[in-house]
Amino acid sequence: MFFEITCILAAIVIGALYFLTKQNKREKIDFHGKHVVITGGSSGIGYDLSIEAARQGAHVSVIARNRDKLNEVKKVLEDIRKKAGTEDSQIIQIESVDISKSFEDTKAAFERLAKNAGPVDILINNAGTSKCAEFSEAPIQDFEELMRVNYIGGVYCTKSVIPSMKSRKFGRVLFVSSQAGQIGIFGYTAYSASKFALRGLVEALQMEVKPYNIYITLSFPPDTDTPGFKEENLTKCEETRIISESSGLSASKDVAKGILQSIKKGNFFNYFGINGFLLCTLTAGAAPVTNLKDAFLEIMTLPLARLVALGLLFNFDSIVKSCHKKKVKSN
Numbered sequence: 001m002f003f004e005i006t007c008i009l010a011a012i013v014i015g016a017l018y019f020l021t022k023q024n025k026r027e028k029i030d031f032h033g034k035h036v037v038i039t040g041g042s043s044g045i046g047y048d049l050s051i052e053a054a055r056q057g058a059h060v061s062v063i064a065r066n067r068d069k070l071n072e073v074k075k076v077l078e079d080i081r082k083k084a085g086t087e088d089s090q091i092i093q094i095e096s097v098d099i100s101k102s103f104e105d106t107k108a109a110f111e112r113l114a115k116n117a118g119p120v121d122i123l124i125n126n127a128g129t130s131k132c133a134e135f136s137e138a139p140i141q142d143f144e145e146l147m148r149v150n151y152i153g154g155v156y157c158t159k160s161v162i163p164s165m166k167s168r169k170f171g172r173v174l175f176v177s178s179q180a181g182q183i184g185i186f187g188y189t190a191y192s193a194s195k196f197a198l199r200g201l202v203e204a205l206q207m208e209v210k211p212y213n214i215y216i217t218l219s220f221p222p223d224t225d226t227p228g229f230k231e232e233n234l235t236k237c238e239e240t241r242i243i244s245e246s247s248g249l250s251a252s253k254d255v256a257k258g259i260l261q262s263i264k265k266g267n268f269f270n271y272f273g274i275n276g277f278l279l280c281t282l283t284a285g286a287a288p289v290t291n292l293k294d295a296f297l298e299i300m301t302l303p304l305a306r307l308v309a310l311g312l313l314f315n316f317d318s319i320v321k322s323c324h325k326k327k328v329k330s331n
């Protein structure tokens, strides 16, 4: 009897999940012939995103500030195009603009890009930066700068493409957040807040644009070996370094591949590895789920994720405590 009841309950749960995820099912797309804009495509994760998108036959537009770095990536992308023999049909272009400064300038850059390669099909909001410091030591400008680059910059770029995506009833937009955009950790008061802000933006935006066949993805990479990461490490708090290391270091090529894959599938969340899965489950909240497998796994592992998180917090607290002791001693 117990067995039968369990089976019936399981069937009801799976049936309900099937119904609830079916309406979120997204059409799989590929990059060939699509106009893809990658912000911050001249370095790190963005650089590998640009290369991979070009290899997959997309028209690639790269946005960043520094013109020398932009010209370098342009050359690399043109080489890829040459090898593929698609010089006549594949557009590669760059735009130098600071996405954190002015909506008008950012919008104008997007208009120039669309003039050459057609309306934007896929926008990857990757440009971003990080500063690590304890709250009381962090200059107030860091809070303002990180919010402007990591959050407002994404708003400017996304606002530049959503109207045309809506009228064409097609579009994919990805935002690169971070595992530090899922949980707040020591040293990241300014950084985490700027990445958490993206979560509110994308949840609300996804609800608005779903009827227009526009799908949004939020990506949560762990530490990734990039020029930006190396620079961040020069001034990183010891606590932040040790805590972050517990989630490993990824190669930017792998992160780029994962990002492109999740855009193709139209997943709402893009995570990396088992830690990434547990963090997404832990922080699922009211985020949409796009397939039955993910929904099922989430529901089965939610209490476990919470338990692991509490254990983790205990561990993080003891890291902070021992670093604190060291500092007191040396003073």
Ligand SMILES: NC(=O)C1=CN([C@@H]2O[C@H](COP(=O)(O)OP(=O)(O)OC[C@H]3O[C@@H](n4cnc5c(N)ncnc54)[C@H](OP(=O)(O)O)[C@@H]3O)[C@@H](O)[C@H]2O)C=CC1
Pocket: 039, 040, 041, 042, 043, 044, 045, 046, 063, 064, 065, 066, 067, 069, 097, 098, 099, 100, 126, 127, 128, 129, 130, 149, 153, 176, 177, 178, 179, 220, 221, 222, 223, 224, 225, 226, 227, 228, 229
């Ligand atoms: N590396 C890591 O450990 C992790 C990174 N992330 C996130 O991934 C994204 C990429 O990081 P990563 O590859 O390490 O970064 P990098 O610092 O290596 O590259 C950043 C890119 O963004 C561009 N950029 C920065 N600020 C602006 C701006 N105001 N306007 C236009 N372009 C800008 C840079 O070009 P230029 O300076 O010429 O403008 C560069 O092309 C960021 O959003 C970061 O927060 C998330 C998790 C982990």
Ligand SMILES: CCCCCCCCCCCCCCCC(=O)[C@@H](N)CO
Pocket: 129, 130, 177, 178, 179, 180, 183, 185, 221, 222, 223, 224, 228, 229, 232, 243, 244, 246, 247, 275, 276, 278, 279, 282, 305, 306, 308, 309, 312
């Ligand atoms: C139940 C869950 C268990 C999972 C364990 C996860 C541990 C979280 C560690 C946080 C890592 C933060 C990396 C920030 C990377 C980043 O954004 C910067 N490097 C940017 O430059």
